[in-house]
């Protein structure tokens with residue numbers, strides 16, 4: 145076969161406005177066929193043209209990464225300092241500064257690499273798949289294995305995985321908003337568009353990044369990866385997700401610290417110069433201070449904490465796609481969820497098919513099942529229930545002529561079918577819409593009666609009675625269509641009502657418990673469903689969900705955004721809402737200041753999932769929903785989410801621990817240094833000692849992400865709390881300064897030590913207080929009641945030991961250290977102990993949260 149020979153590289157002449165050519169010409173040009181590619185051919189093309197991926201920026205080359213890190217201003221300062229030290233013959237300083245740079249850079253690189261590897265592995269575990277014809281058979285392959293020439297089968301809910309043209313299409317409606325900005329779905333039809341100059345006009349083409357929201361299509365892939373239209377846009381934008389409230393807080397804090405640092409460093413530098421100290425030493429000291437005052441490990445601690453959080457959440461069966469969503473999850477105080485599959489089993493069975501007299505009528509089920517069987521768009525569990533019901537029963541041999549697929553605005557499906565020369569159109573859908581379309585009804589004898597007001601209200605009463613029992617209903621209608629072979633736009637009018645199909649979807653046994661856990665965690669649950677109000681109300685009553693109020697889609701349509709925002713707080717149930725209204729509800733809640741999660745699985749949920757702070761979906765959901773989500777629950781169970789929330793808050797608590805530690809010890813150090821510069825006749829520490837201090841402190845903190853969190857931290861949503869942080873710093877910072885000053889006094893007034901011993905003693909004191917206080921402030925409860933994670937214990941005590949040992953090591957004189965006496969060490973130990981005891985007492989005020 146010719147296509148096995150040489151496949152062309154996807155080239156501009158094929159890719160440029162490819163929709164101008166007709167399908168057969170493109171098939172020929174791509175050396176493909178309607179039955180798709182041979183597997184061996186596809187493999188060869190994949191090797192030649194690379195995987196179908198966009199924006200998956202290959203990991204930076206290690207050298208590039210290294211250079212990138214060295215360009216960091218802090219590191220640059222250090223390197224300059226090292227150069228100056230080297231040039232002036234201060235070999236010890238030169239080596240130490242270099243060691244600090246290398247060590248902290250390596251630490252960063254290794255940790256971050258591991259974090260990225262975790263994130264990538266998690267993402268791979270939930271990669272999207274597509275159905276592609278290979279060797280003539282439909283095969284599920286990961287989207288990144290798709291090549292030009294592949295024939296892909298698409299149905300409602302799928303993302304279009306590459307650029308191409310339609311070889312077949314049935315009611316295929318595609319949302320191209322991402323590409324064209326056009327919010328309404330466009331219909332795709334087979335055929336070349338020689339006139340079309342933009343993708344928006346190309347009705348025969350399908351584009352990567354758009355989504356099928358109704359119907360089905362078969363697509364010939366013309367372009368993959370970055371060569372797609374979307375790829376071109378995505379690469380030029382390289383969109384990073386918008387920062388979360390937490391990240392914005394961190395950024396603000398960083399700026400604040402940076403400003404304070406510059407101020408302090410200048411102050412210290414000028415003070416020393418004014419006092420006539422050697423300029424070079426003063427400069428190096430000031431530089432070292434700048435380095436010491438920067439929480440340079442913060443980005444690394446954040447990534448590592450988040451990656452670790454993500455890994456633990458994965459074992460709790462929540463896959464995190466966007467790491468920073470973990471913050472949002474911890475902060476989430478409102479969870480919106482759809483109904484089917486989350487609160488119910490989604491194991492739907494048909495339990496009745498009453499005709500207009502309320503008694504079961506087999507013809508109703510038959511009509512509905514024909515409709516369900518021929519429906520090719522979005523197969524809902526309702527359709528499956530109908531088909532299951534009919535298996536083993538005579539169904540007649542019907543042939544399908546046309547279909548008008550389901551969409552969430554019409555809420556119905558129409559099928560045109562023929563049986564022994566009789567053509568009819570069968571429509572099933574949401575009861576109220578169906579009743580509105582019917583002019584007549586069919587009674588048990590087969591006679592047609594007019595749909596008058598009396599009959600209509602009888603039918604509505606019949607519906608309400610079943611819905612109030614929590615049963616879901618679909619209306620079924622039909623009409624003869626003798627000469628039609630297509631369903632036109634107006635053909636759904638003037639139908640004959642046949643009856644209802646009644647389904648049961650039992651509430652999920654585990655849901656009540658999971659919901660209770662989430663409510664206990666301070667998360668308000670709101671149910672947003674496309675189903676009828678009565679059904680939703682019955683379900684939440686069944687689950688004993690503490691919800692109030694009900695707003696229907698019709699009512700929402702009458703409210704403007706402000707009016708909706710005024711209502712959303714007091715309403716927990718939303719019924720018969722359209723996909724757009726789901727988005728409006730989410731936006732309204734966010735406008736009210738809530739951090740909103742949205743959980744759903746359908747095409748109709750995807751926009752709302754996207755609009756929420758935390759978009760949640762489940763593993764079996766449609767592609768668009770999974771793509772829009774930030775996190776995927778591997779089990780469709782809210783209990784899993786409750787575990788995830790706890791994990792998110794724990795991650796948050798640990799990051800806060802590091803930040804609190806950092807800001808308070810930094811602020812304390814600033815105060816001390818400023819003071820010492822003024823009163824001491826010499827530098828309290830040499831530049832090298834400041835850097836060593838900083839390095840050891842950093843190393844001692846690496847264990848924090850592993851630590852556990854207080855139960856009180858997990859109890860309710862927590863967000864970035866600047867006020868709380870400022871208060872903590874304002875209390876704990878000066879406290880540590882106070883003890884620094886006490887140490888100064890002790891050293892100078894009581895022990896009358898020389899400069900080298902002074903520095904050694906102060907080095908040890910400052911290290912011990914900075915490091916050990918983590919055991920006090922890691923918990924708001926009494927420090928001795930909980931146990932820190934072993935990793936934290938090891939790193940912290942390891943750091944302390946290193947600091948203690950330094951002045952006693954043989955090369956100590958090189959670092960300007962001299963070993964302090966036993967007496968002196970004892971006195972320092974007492975001071976440190978006193979500091980820890982007082983910190984323990986003060987933390988009650990410092991850690992009280994304001995939120």
Ligand SMILES: Nc1ncnc2c1ncn2[C@@H]1O[C@H](COP(=O)(O)OP(=O)(O)OP(=O)(O)O)[C@@H](O)[C@H]1O
Pocket residue numbers: 481482483484485522523524526527550555556557572573574575617618672673674675676746748
């Ligand atoms: N296959 C179908 N054929 C006909 N009508 C359907 C079909 N699927 C859904 N409908 C109608 O559309 C309505 C909305 O769809 P659906 O219940 O899936 O929305 P939803 O918002 O996802 O609801 P849920 O909260 O239960 O997940 C249904 O209540 C039903 O009346």
Ligand SMILES: [Mg+2]
Pocket residue numbers: 482483484745746
């Ligand atoms: Mg749904």
